[in-house]
Amino acid sequence: xxxxxxxxxxxxxxxxxxxxxxxxxxxxxxxxxxxxxxxxxxxxxxxxxxxxxxxxxxxxxxxxxxxxxxxxxxxxxxxxxxxxxxxxxxxxxxxxxxxxxxxxxxxxxxxxxxxxxxxxxxxxxxxxxxxxxxxxxxxxxxxxxxxxxxxxxxxxxxxxxxxxxxxxxxxxxxxxxxxxxxxxxxxxxxxxxxxxxxxxxxxxxxxxxxxxxxxxxxxxxxxxxxxxxxxxxxxxxxxxxxxxxxxxxxxxxxxxxxxxxxxxxxxxxxxxxxxxxxxxxxxxxxxxxxxxxxxxxxxxxxxxxxxxxxxxxxxxxx
Amino acid sequence: xxxxxxxxxxxxxxxxxxxxxxxxxxxxxxxxxxxxxxxxxxxxxxxxxxxxxxxxxxxxxxxxxxxxxxxxxxxxxxxxxxxxxxxxxxxxxxxxxxxxxxxxxxxxxxxxxxxxxxxxxxxxxxxxxxxxxxxxxxxxxxxxxxxxxxxxxxxxxxxxxxxxxxxxxxxxxxxxxxxxxxxxxxxxxxxxxxxxxxxxxxxxxxxxxxxxxxxxxxxxxxxxxxxxxxxxxxxxxxxxxxxxxxxxxxxxxxxxxxxxxxxxxxxxxxxxxxxxxxxxxxxxxxxxxxxxxxxxxxxxxxxxxxxxxxxxxxxxxxxxxxxxxxxxxxxxxxxxxxxxxxxxxxxxxxxxxxxxxxxxxxxxxxxxxxxxxxxxxxxxxxxxxxxxxxxxxxxxxxxxxxxxxxxxxxxxxxxxxxxxxxxxxxxxxxxxxxxxxxxxxxxxxxxxxxxxxxxxxxxxxxxxxxxxxxxxxxxxxxxxxxxxxxxxxxxxxx
Numbered sequence: 103x104x105x106x107x108x109x110x111x112x113x114x115x116x117x118x119x120x121x122x123x124x125x126x127x128x129x130x131x132x133x134x135x136x137x138x139x140x141x142x143x144x145x146x147x148x149x150x151x152x153x154x155x156x157x158x159x160x161x162x163x164x165x166x167x168x169x170x171x172x173x174x175x176x177x178x179x180x181x182x183x184x185x186x187x188x189x190x191x192x193x194x195x196x197x198x199x200x201x202x203x204x205x206x207x208x209x210x211x212x213x214x215x216x217x218x219x220x221x222x223x224x225x226x227x228x229x230x231x232x233x234x235x236x237x238x239x240x241x242x243x244x245x246x247x248x249x250x251x252x253x254x255x256x257x258x259x260x261x262x263x264x265x266x267x268x269x270x271x272x273x274x275x276x277x278x279x280x281x282x283x284x285x286x287x288x289x290x291x292x293x294x295x296x297x298x299x300x301x302x303x304x305x306x307x308x309x310x311x312x313x314x315x316x317x318x319x320x321x322x323x324x325x326x327x328x329x330x331x332x333x334x335x336x337x338x339x340x341x342x343x344x345x346x347x348x349x350x351x352x353x354x355x356x357x358x359x360x361x362x363x364x365x366x367x368x369x370x371x372x373x374x375x376x377x378x379x380x381x382x383x384x385x386x387x388x389x390x391x392x393x394x395x396x397x398x399x400x401x402x403x404x405x406x407x408x409x410x411x412x413x414x415x416x417x418x419x420x
Numbered sequence: 421x422x423x424x425x426x427x428x429x430x431x432x433x434x435x436x437x438x439x440x441x442x443x444x445x446x447x448x449x450x451x452x453x454x455x456x457x458x459x460x461x462x463x464x465x466x467x468x469x470x471x472x473x474x475x476x477x478x479x480x481x482x483x484x485x486x487x488x489x490x491x492x493x494x495x496x497x498x499x500x501x502x503x504x505x506x507x508x509x510x511x512x513x514x515x516x517x518x519x520x521x522x523x524x525x526x527x528x529x530x531x532x533x534x535x536x537x538x539x540x541x542x543x544x545x546x547x548x549x550x551x552x553x554x555x556x557x558x559x560x561x562x563x564x565x566x567x568x569x570x571x572x573x574x575x576x577x578x579x580x581x582x583x584x585x586x587x588x589x590x591x592x593x594x595x596x597x598x599x600x601x602x603x604x605x606x607x608x609x610x611x612x613x614x615x616x617x618x619x620x621x622x623x624x625x626x627x628x629x630x631x632x633x634x635x636x637x638x639x640x641x642x643x644x645x646x647x648x649x650x651x652x653x654x655x656x657x658x659x660x661x662x663x664x665x666x667x668x669x670x671x672x673x674x675x676x677x678x679x680x681x682x683x684x685x686x687x688x689x690x691x692x693x694x695x696x697x698x699x700x701x702x703x704x705x706x707x708x709x710x711x712x713x714x715x716x717x718x719x720x721x722x723x724x725x726x727x728x729x730x731x732x733x734x735x736x737x738x739x740x741x742x743x744x745x746x747x748x749x750x751x752x753x754x755x756x757x758x759x760x761x762x763x764x765x766x767x768x769x770x771x772x773x774x775x776x777x778x779x780x781x782x783x784x785x786x787x788x789x790x791x792x793x794x795x796x797x798x799x800x801x802x803x804x805x806x807x808x809x810x811x812x813x814x815x816x817x818x819x820x821x822x823x824x825x826x827x828x829x830x831x832x833x834x835x836x837x838x839x840x841x842x843x844x845x846x847x848x849x850x851x852x853x854x855x856x857x858x859x860x861x862x863x864x865x866x867x868x869x870x871x872x873x874x875x876x877x878x879x880x881x882x883x884x885x886x887x888x889x890x891x892x893x894x895x896x897x898x899x900x901x902x903x904x905x906x907x908x909x910x911x912x913x914x
Contacts, residue, residue: 104683106693198485198659202671202678206484213485258696355696413696416685 107203108262108413109198115266117196121189122243123274124176127153129236130307134299146300147172153281154184173232178224186239190219193246205253208246214243232306245379264351272344273402275308279331280395286324303326308339329383329392341398342378348405349375355413367408370401424630430463431470431856432847438858441585441844442590454511457623462506465562467854472883473616474505474849480900486605488662501758502900503609504848505616508882509624509912510859512909514876518581518590518865521773523874524763526577526867529597529750531719533573533760537563537746547765552782555756555833557803558598558748562718566735569643569742574598575706575742576636577867578880581773583844591776591841593862595759596753598743599708602881602901603632603866607673607880609903624909627878632866635877639870640674640704644739645817650703651675653693655684657709657725667708681709686729689736704740705730711745753802753836754780776841781832790837791828794821797826797837812891814840843891846902848884861892861902862886879904 136255147167151160156175160183164171179185194216199211218238227235247267254260282304303323305311310330318326334340349371356364363369386394421471437445444455451459452709479501481487487498503727510518515747535542537560543550553559578600580593610629614621637652644650656667658680669676683693684702692699707714713723718731733739749755762806779786779797790797794813794875802808828835845858865880882902893899 103696104677104679105696106680108696128695195659198664198668200678201653201665201668209485210483214483217482276754416694 103258105414105416107200108259109410110200111259111262111408112414114193115263116270117189117192118243118246119267119270119274120184120195121186121239123271123394124154124184124186124189126238126307127240128173128176128232128279129240130279130303132173132232134303135169149285151175153278155181155277156176156184161205161364164225167299171295173228174224177227177232177235180224186235187219190242192218203259207250207253208249211242211245225395227273243254258355261354262413265348265355268344268347268351269402269406271339271349272341274342274397275331275339276343276398276402278304278308279328280392280399283324283328283391297320297417305330310337310339312339325383325387328386332386333378333381333383335379342375345371345375345378352409365412366409367405370405370408374398374401386393429809431465431467431849432459433846433855434464435774435856436858437845439585440858440860441583442858443583443844443846443861447719453837454509458507458620461617461620461623462811462856470505470849471851471854472803472853477503477612477616478507478596480615481608484608486608486665488665494701502606502886503612504884504886504900504902505613505857506611506849506856506861507620507903507905508846509905509907510879512907514590515906516909518770518863519876519878521590521592521771522579522865522876524767524769524772524865525579525592525595525759526574526869526874527740528759528762528766529577530572530869532595532762533744533747534571535766537566537748542762542765544767547761548755551748552754552758552780552833555782556749556752558711558746558752560746560749562731563744563746566745567737569737569740570647572639572643572742572869572871573597573744573747574750574867575639575643575744577869578602578864579867580877581596581863582776582841582863583861583863585842585844588844590773590863592759592773593776593841594754596864597751598746599710600864601663601666601708602864605901606670606866606877606879606904607632608669608880609901613873623629624905627908629877629879632868632877633670635868635875636706637674637676637743639868640676640706640740640742642870644703645737646703648703651683651693651701652704652706653679653702654680654875655681655707655727657681657713661708663708664755676706681726683723684727684730685835686727686733689733689738690730691727691733691739702739704742706742711748713730714741714745748803753778754782754833755802757836776838781835781837782826783816786837787832788827790835791825793822793837794825796840798840799824799835801832801834802836803834811817812840822848826857843857843885843893846882846884848886848900848902850888857888859888859900860891860893878906 127150131146137147146376147169150172151157154176160175160324175182177186178186181187194212197204197209197212218324248264250260259316282300301313301324305314305327308331312332314327330337332341335342337343352365352368352371356368358364358368363372373386437447444452444459446452481500481503488501532542542548545554574597578596580596581590582593583590604671606629640652641650653676654667654671656664656678658664668678677693679693685694685699687691691702693702708727712720714726715728715730716723716726717728734741757775757780760775763769763771779790781787781790790799796812799811811820813821843860843862846861847856848859850857860883861882863880863882865876868875882904883899884902885891885893887898890898
């Protein structure tokens with residue numbers, strides 16, 4: 103497989119995931135905040151921008167983090183390199199460069215999403231609330247993976263898609279937990295009730311609310327939310343689940359056996375997977391959640407760089 | 421014009437052949453027999469039904485991304501290549517003549533290229549002026565003495581034909597033997613048509629076209645310098661090229677890699693592609709990149725699209741290129757005038773398909789004639805394609821004519837002139853009037869040459885000038901396309 107094609111598949115999956123993650127954040131928080139006082143609400147919108155890591159860029163473009171601005175920024179701005187629209191454009195651009203290697207159905211699905219999104223008018227959608235737009239993206243992402251799984255051979259190219267998606271998702275979930283904890287620690291204790299709602303929103307934004315209810319029964323406690331999002335073995339958005347998926351994909355790509363590794367990315371993913379398997383949430387808190395997550399996010403970035411180094415880039419030979 | 425009785429208030433209301441050769445109706449307004457069954461189907465449809473199918477066809481093209489890119493607004497907009505649902509039908513006996521004529525022509529063009537980059541017999545025998553060949557912008561001295569694999573230069577040729585309304589005969593308008601494009605539209609148009617008009621295909625025996633990628637793949641594989649299972653790739657300039665869809669289409673259909681210049685590397689005169697498992701050798705490149713951009717070391721040094729060292733690997737015989745480098749000398753529009761001579765010289769045969777009468781402006785008496793008749797002639801730049809660099813005398817303003825006069829005097833070698841041929845017409849749907857109207861068409865068949873014989877998928881791309889009265893069929897100038905049907909030989913046909 104050409105390196106360029108592998109790289110396009112990897113990034114296609116990452117951008118699709120990023121579009122979905124943005125859409126989820128927007129959708130859930132928008133609806134939660136409808137029930138809140140204007141002050142707390144403005145702070146929350148700023149927090150969402152922070153979760154996306156876009157505070158600087160956002161405040162260069164806007165004075166205030168209100169629903170309209172945040173929605174426009176995360177949903178539609180083409181000068182925001184991580185907006186939903188930009189991500190979908192990039193998914194399509196990557197798909198276009200490897201059209202000969204993806205299935206016809208995959209191309210048609212991505213292309214029709216692109217054309218549908220061009221039909222969305224930001225002002226109309228902002229006025230109507232983000233749900234319709236966000237739902238479209240969410241289901242587009244589900245469909246994307248369904249079409250990939252059902253029409254592509256499950257070869258190394260497909261593994262690069264898996265790797266891209268799981269790496270992006272692990273990073274996003276880690277980032278959400280980190281940002282929410284930071285928010286919690288800096289807010290006054292009288293806002294406990296508000297926080298409970300916030301944690302519900304967090305769970306919903308990563309499709310974990312129902313699982314939480316089933317597994318933990320009681321009221322929402324931040325430590326348990328963290329446990330679910332970081333260490334749960336089966337929840338498809340937990341960090342552990344995704345690092346494990348990533349590790350399996352990297353092993354399949356390199357062809358190394360269960361007790362060995364062939365690339366630095368594989369070694370790091372394997373090591374992280376072990377940690378997430380044997381660490382308990384108490385251990386994580388004892389070491390400090392923030393530093394744990396900072397390390398984890400950093401390792402994710404290094405894994406991304408190492409995948410590129412092993413498979414995508416060629417040093418100039420001549 | 422007499423219309424058949426069944427026609428009243430339908431798609432063909434008030435249809436006029438307008439004094440042109442109409443592919444569907446004779447000059448007397450009689451339906452031509454090979455269109456009879458299709459006409460019946462169309463005439464039974466209401467404009468709204470037809471409109472609905474047209475909408476479906478358009479959305480199929482858009483969904484599949486069968487678009488070309490135009491760069492008028494600075495950021496490259498994708499447009500649909502307009503598709504007209506009324507097919508252009510050729511009866512078998514007409515196609516048979518075309519096929520024989522094209523085989524003859526492509527064989528002669530390949531012999532000319534072998535000769536001009538080899539022993540140059542035709543120059544020594546003074547059958548074409550040496551100065552005309554050597555002054556051609558696309559003549560590549562670097563290719564003299566290079567042995568190309570299996571002696572094939574013109575692996576793929578797109579020969580543009582038009583039907584002259586006055587005589588009803590097909591004429592060759594131009595040869596394209598560098599990187600002719602459009603075959604993907606032929607195959608996709610057919611696919612969409614079979615979905616839109618399944619009934620019509622059941623009533624006709626339309627010769628299939630979808631074996632083209634297999635034939636091409638077979639020829640490409642046969643060029644490999646190594647006796648192993650060869651690695652064939654399609655080389656594209658990338659997604660910003662207007663024919664990118666076609667490049668990826670052909671790669672997919674042939675089951676080979678689509679590569680960009682940056683995916684390839686030359687080491688020790690061998691071409692490799694960069695894969696996730698390291699470098700793997702490339703044997704055959706179907707390149708859809710012009711000569712100038714192929715290798716920055718040999719040609720334009722600023723090109724980022726090509727592969728440094730590719731020309732060296734080609735000369736060393738370690739990689740095969742299709743089409744060969746330097747083919748532009750054979751489809752130069754001034755050289756074109758000599759192709760009938762090539763046929764006589766190399767094959768000892770009379771040309772089956774005639775040229776359009778052509779004045780070569782580098783010849784003083786021709787230039788004088790052209791300057792006197794600018795208002796009546798079509799003037800074309802010899803090295804251009806796609807309808808660019810052209811003056812349509814009868815439709816030009818006097819300022820445009822004066823501009824061309826200056827250009828002609830400044831660089832006569834760069835121009836040729838031809839009479840305006842009134843192209844034949846086929847009914848096409850006019851969405852504004854919700855009915856059929858005659859529109860001018862040409863025909864570009866795609867000819868594959870395997871070193872011994874010429875293989876042509878029946879039909880080709882029919883391009884249609886959708887603007888009323890327009891004679892320019894190029895997609896960049898508002899043209900569209902039609903499916904082209906060659907009908908199976910009927911038992912009565914010779």
